[in-house]
Amino acid sequence: MNHAYVLTLSCPDRPGIVHAVSGFLLEHGGNIEEAAQYNDHDTGLFFMRVQFACDQHTHDDLKTQLRFFAEPFKMQWKLHATTQPMRTVILVSKEGHCLNDLLFRWRSGLLHLDIAAIISNHREFYQLAASYNVPFHHLPMTAATKAQVEARQFEIIEAEGAELVVLARYMQILSDDMCRKLAGRAINIHHSFLPSFKGAKPYYQAHDRGVKLIGATAHYVTADLDEGPIIEQDVARADHSKTVEDLTAMGRDTESQVLARAVKWHSEHRVLLNGHKTVIFK
Template identity: 60%
Template structure:
């Protein structure tokens, strides 16, 4: 990405002229469209679009230039430099496979985010995190200290100007207050193919039901447990010979892949909320 490249992401009530209004504005200022994707949801009557474009000078104020079209069509929208990296804070407990995958992808240049720190309610992952030269923050959580721990977490989010919080198998439930404070900025990986097997020990629930596939779901966090808008899912085939522990091992790779995709798509400004669902321009 260059400093001249931008991404426009929008949604609005569908009506004629939306694409024309946006592209005319870009053309009037000599911007070149590199990629454009759009979608109309016939069920909700909403229109969604993502445009990746190049500014010939790199100096235009695209928020000001696009505001008239956005206002005319009642858009929910954002435009930002394509190279702008998402300042990311990862939360983890004692399962490190998703954390390690994100750290490796980031360090190897395959995930364009800035990991500003890792928070854990345990010390288990400190060595792994510090081996990547990433700050590790131990914030213990008990029933008696949960409010204070969340306050410390939110202070860290503000101090580090965090754009995205990733729950990489963080085995604590965020309170309603924290969920609202971070709305639209928290992605969770749930080790199940939601909406099946919510809550604790989903692989054991799956084993009890004799499933033939296990899966993972990356979703935005809301105050309703495991009910947030789904960004990405994947599955892994299993059979009757596999004990719950084998299902856990089979699911870990799936969890890592799914979470990495969701984080990448969010960071690249490819995800738009559509009520309780998402539109993903992958």
């Protein structure tokens, strides 16, 4: 039975990279099932995602061979076994629509995840977590206890072996230290079309400006608030008659859909970081 893998890579662009990668996989018994590549002319970088089947080598053997292959190209690469769902921890506060949507999609088989734990600074969703048989950790936070609580959060994330942390309307700003620890594996959903209306209460800001479109943005978490590389965005139309409450209610659906798409693409290893931007092979 063939074992399926996803290889993602980036390196300085030069002729022959696709030929070299496909030749390497052929030499090691790999059969390419899906492939996509992108040349960023602004940065001179090449990006590639290849899904392939291979029954001649183990995961560890392939990684060893890839190290030798990648060195002359100065490649940054990762190899993932597609049979392994992505271990995930979700952080949430008092707004549960994104959490509920992710749990439903996961249980329905629409997201290739293994949700290991839910962490919240409030108790509202412990029954929802229990209904999906997911451990729930209630860690209330104050300004005085922020460092201790984050240390416990990170302890849980590491103990669960989480490859992905989802901030599903977790309304706390992560410390710079926490952002560094979770770099490249934490996704936040912000309830505006960034870079517009950063920070707190974006629907209030949008209403005050009389916007005709409200949006949501899923992005990687960085120490710069709401500045992380954007993965996905979407919008909904608004008009002069909409109240702040109307915009908030409308936005919940957009937020849930945008976050779900970002989580899906990340879990399928379709998102590659390109500085402060992303390359996404859908």
